Amino acid sequence: MGTDISNLTLSEMGKLWVTYNGNTMGECVLSYYLKHVEDDEIKQLLEYAYSLTKTFIRDIELFFNEENFPIPVGFTKEDVNADAPQLFKDEFYPYYLQYTGKAGMSIYSAAISIVTRKDVRDFFVKCLDATVKLTAEANDLLKAKGMLLNAPKMPIPNEVDFVENQSFLNGYLGDIRPLHGLEIAHLYDNINNDITSKALIIGFKQGTQNKKVRKFLESGEKINKNHIEKISNKLNEENLPSPSTLDHLVTSSNIPAFSDKLMVAHKIDMFSMKIRKYAEGASLNGRRDIGALYARCLIDVSLFLEDGANILIEHGWMEQPPFTVNRNKLTSNEGNK
Numbered sequence: 001m002g003t004d005i006s007n008l009t010l011s012e013m014g015k016l017w018v019t020y021n022g023n024t025m026g027e028c029v030l031s032y033y034l035k036h037v038e039d040d041e042i043k044q045l046l047e048y049a050y051s052l053t054k055t056f057i058r059d060i061e062l063f064f065n066e067e068n069f070p071i072p073v074g075f076t077k078e079d080v081n082a083d084a085p086q087l088f089k090d091e092f093y094p095y096y097l098q099y100t101g102k103a104g105m106s107i108y109s110a111a112i113s114i115v116t117r118k119d120v121r122d123f124f125v126k127c128l129d130a131t132v133k134l135t136a137e138a139n140d141l142l143k144a145k146g147m148l149l150n151a152p153k154m155p156i157p158n159e160v161d162f163v164e165n166q167s168f169l170n171g172y173l174g175d176i177r178p179l180h181g182l183e184i185a186h187l188y189d190n191i192n193n194d195i196t197s198k199a200l201i202i203g204f205k206q207g208t209q210n211k212k213v214r215k216f217l218e219s220g221e222k223i224n225k226n227h228i229e230k231i232s233n234k235l236n237e238e239n240l241p242s243p244s245t246l247d248h249l250v251t252s253s254n255i256p257a258f259s260d261k262l263m264v265a266h267k268i269d270m271f272s273m274k275i276r277k278y279a280e281g282a283s284l285n286g287r288r289d290i291g292a293l294y295a296r297c298l299i300d301v302s303l304f305l306e307d308g309a310n311i312l313i314e315h316g317w318m319e320q321p322p323f324t325v326n327r328n329k330l331t332s333n334e335g336n337k
Helices: 010-035 040-066 092-114 118-144 181-206 211-237 260-283 288-314 327-335
Strands: none
Touching (some): 010 040, 010 118, 010 260, 040 092, 092 181, 092 260, 181 260, 181 288, 211 260
């Protein structure tokens, strides 16, 4: 810990730090995708996403240099093998941008509410606006190509109604009501995340020779598969269709495209996003069985994240985020003089 006092609060340091690391990772992944894309519309979308990562990285470096804050290592050209054969088919890329765009919007919107320095807040507003646009364009492209995985349409209610019975909360026994719109929306959102995550993990798994990393990725794939089945069952019980998987969009290449460090960190970041998404679904849910489903999913993801963090620490891959002064250590050192 240095002795100079920064004009950045710890909240601002932390949010800039995590945004920098996430966008250096995105720069690596997108640079690889751009080497292996033929569809012109999808390529334009990837180019826009890539330009955003470059812009955000540059802007954060300006903040850090102004404060003499050490630039994080993040992820570099050493973490991507752009010459590796194509790992995912073109059609996978819009799903990937939709998936990671949600993570970006979650980070940026949370930052806006807790940073107080105007220029830093304005930066995160810019990040959020650009990422909203990117995610919307990914959705529009998927829809135009007939590939959008979306919740089904529902009949319009005949009138305004009010809940009159505690059975509204039932989910296991008794009079179990149908799922309402918010519950369905978040079940679809979460199953879509798991479907994209599963395909990404399959591709990652094909390119690692590290036994611990492979086991970690296999565990993530198993969690995705289990959660897809559980959520699909809830939808099927209501005679609602569940989206199909994207596994067929992974090629047969087993040449490493990304470093083990990047692959583990990527899944930690995206499974962390799952915690926020499952929590959102739980907060807008009214049935006990759906709440219990989200609770089980959260436990699975939390344990997975701990396993991933242990791998990063064991291999010396985990950068330490900015933290506050350890007063106990300072006091102990002073007492030993």
